[in-house]
Amino acid sequence: MSDYIHWSLAGTGLSLRGCNVDEILSERPDVRWFEALVDAHIVDGGERLHNLERIREHYPVTLHGLGLALGSTSPLDTGYLVRIRALADRIDASWISDHICFTSLGNCFSHEVLPLPYTEEALDHIASRIMQVQDFLGRRILLENPARYLGYNHSTLSEGEFMAEMAERADCYLLLDVNNSYVTQHNLGADALDTIDCLPPQRVREIHLAGYDERDGCMLGGHNNPVREPVWALYEAAQKRFTGTPTLIEWEHDIPDLKDALRDVRRAKRVMHRAQNGLRKPAGVPAQGVRSPG
Template identity: 80%
Template sequence: MSDYIHWSLKGAGISLRSCNVDEIINERPNIRWCEALVDAHLVEGGEALHSLERVRHQYPVTLHGLGLALGSTAPLDTGYLVRIRALADRIDASWISDHICFTSLGNCFSHELLPLPYTEESLDHIASRINQVQEFLGRRILLENPARYMSYNHSTLSEGEFMAEMARRADCYLLLDVNNSYITEHNLGAGALDTINSLPPERVREIHLAGFDSRADYLLDSHNSPVSEPVWALYEEAQKRFTCAPTLIEWEQDVPQLSVILREVRRAQRIMRRIQGNRRLI
């Protein structure tokens, strides 16, 4: 199986949104790559796809999905996979990522990233489905840890142990969302740094950073604010372990001026430079 990974991809990128895509195309800001949501571009034509193709001529592009439902028990949606493969080929996507979760039960789609129990049975199930998807797409994919708001009493593995073993069994790569790890630690007490230290460095190919909302008794993964200081501190530890892992700034709700997001990009790049001995990233 081919990796279909553009290993030259490095530095910090941003998630594309309709409100900033024209500015990205016209101003060509100093970013290294962009991420596009798979489910917003699975069409034959239209402005969103046209803009994505224009961006692709200026920056490498990755595809990030929400709908593979790898932890679900319903049969994989081959029609969905056909469209993902066609889009990835059309824009020469650097890689494709999705989440470690289930999102559907029967014909009901939750529109939420529902957590799996971390058990041997879940490992067998999701590893098998990842293998099927990778075989169909002809490439390895990246899987991301979701923010968690509940846990299962019968889980027998930590999140880090589950992710590491899943990557080994499925021969896939990992996308570490540092913000999600911090949220999970706050909400459930699962150590974020323990998760980071459990992941094999050779499997982590991307890092996500984002903001959260603080509610009465929990944190919500909202992607509508700057990265918090505790998450930045955790990110530094992650970069020490996963040196050179490309980093994405996710800002998807209440999207501000592009200049605000670019400040987050520059901070991530400064951290990477410092940790990696001032190697050139931008």
């Protein structure tokens, strides 16, 4: 299997959304790369694919999905894998990422990122399926931690321990979603800094930043707001451990104007620069708020 990763990809990227394509192409913002949703682009033609190819003429592109269903027990969808491989080849994708989750049960596909129990049995299962997918695609993939709203009583491993061991067994890479880690910490009490400390730096190849929602005491990883201050503080810690790791500002809903999205891109750039140069956080940027009380 080829280690098909564009190691030259660096700096800060942004989610690619159709409403911003024309503005991106006319203004050519200072963004190092864009991330496209797999499931929106595995088509034979049409405007979305055309726009993706237009963006690819000027920027590197990564592919991000939730349809691999690596934690599910249903057979892997080879037709889906064929289409992903064809799209990745067509646009010369820098890498492909998905989630540590199950999304299907039998013939029912949930379109949700559903969490796994963190057990040895689940580790064996998902590692085996990751290896099958990587063999089929001919490249290593990146797997992302989901935002979690429930835990399993029979879990025997922490999230960080599970991710680290999964990456080792499957020989895959990791995508650390800092916003999701903070949401999980708030909802379940799982220490986000412990998760970061568990992950082997050589396996973490991308970081996601996004905004969350709060409803009735529960935190939701909605990816529909600017990055919040506690997540920025956690990102500072992540960049100290995974210095220089490419970082994406992720939006899924309530997409802002491009100029507004670029504010977080620029701030992520500054955090990365400080980590690379060993600089302290400037005055006026709060460091507190990483850990939820209790």
